[in-house]
Structure formats: structure tokens, C-alpha cells
Amino acid sequence: MSDPRAARSREAILGAARELLFRHGSGAVTHQRVAEHAGVGRATVYRHWPRADQLLLDAMTGSDMPFFKDPAPPVRDWLTRELRILADDLAQPPVVAVSLTLMHDAHWDEGVARQRDASLGTVAERLGAAFALAYETGEILSELAGYDAVALLTGPIFYRAALQGGGVPDGFIARLVDGLPWASRDAERR
Structure with missing residues (x-):
């Protein structure tokens, strides 16, 4: 007991x-x-x-992930705002330091790896739901799998913020979002 x-x-x-x-x-x-x-x-x-370090890890992973919650149409605008929030959060040195520490520790500690995978799963699920909504409403031409969306959208932001150590300009985020198969952009080409 x-x-x-x-x-x-x-x-x-x-x-x-x-x-x-x-x-x-x-x-x-x-x-x-x-x-x-x-x-x-x-x-x-x-x-x-x-x-x-274990206390720090438990403090980080025990809190609810604030990113990519509650997608709403137009998904393109929602996604741009959410990526801006992510980039701004990663611009904070403590957040980058803790994120890199967790990535490193996941290679050596099975518990940390499970927590990392759970966090990635949450983001993938949320982005998958956002792209399903965009597809259902005709805003995007094809659905994106959640993990593909995580890699395509958050990977470059993490690279820019954490590994290059610089800010993430709005134009960079716009290019990431514009690279997706949006229906409106495709219709403009015709």
C-alpha cells in the first residue's frame, strides 16, 4: 500500500x-x-x-505537451501559428538544452527512450488529426501520416533552432508550410 x-x-x-x-x-x-x-x-x-537528471526528466515529461492541440480550419493558418509557437519555444536556451539532453539520454536509457517515443507519438497523432481535418474539408490534396508530418515540419525547425543555434524566421516557417500539397495553391496554378 x-x-x-x-x-x-x-x-x-x-x-x-x-x-x-x-x-x-x-x-x-x-x-x-x-x-x-x-x-x-x-x-x-x-x-x-x-x-x-532523473528529476528533471520526470518534470519535463510529466507535463502535458502544449504543441499542436485542437486543430481548426483553416488548418494552414493554424499550422503556421503552431509552428511559430514551437520555434519560439525552441529559441529559449533551457528548452534546447533539455531537448538535446533528452535526445542524447534516449540512446542510453530505455525509460527515456519510451518517454521520447510517447512524446513523438502525441505530436504525430495531433498532426495526423490536423491533416485529416484539412483533407476532409478539401484544404489539402492528400493526407499526411503523422510521423511524416513531424519529420517534415518540426525537424527543420528543431535543426535551425537547436543545432544551428539561431532563430527561425517567419519566412522559413512559411516555406515549410507552403511545401505541403495545399488545394488552394494547386488550384491557383491552373
């Missing part, structure tokens, strides 16, 4: 870690700062998470 006090302290710790992560970046997620923020002893944080 699990101890309700332990469950409450664990949730308080995760909440504090998430808040510190989003406000101050991954460097702020230390046992000491999380304990102070959660109102628990540092030993309690260590008991639940002996390693700070």
Missing part, C-alpha cells in the same frame, strides 16, 4: 521542479532549490529522485 504523504510530497516536488524549469531553465532544477520551492526537506527529494 502506498503512503499518501509520500504521494503528496512527490507531487509537490514535481510541481516545484516544473515551475523552476519553466521559469528559470534546467539549471534551476537542483535538489536544494526544488526542496525549498516544494516546502519539503532535501532528503525527501533525494529519496524520490537520487539523481537530479
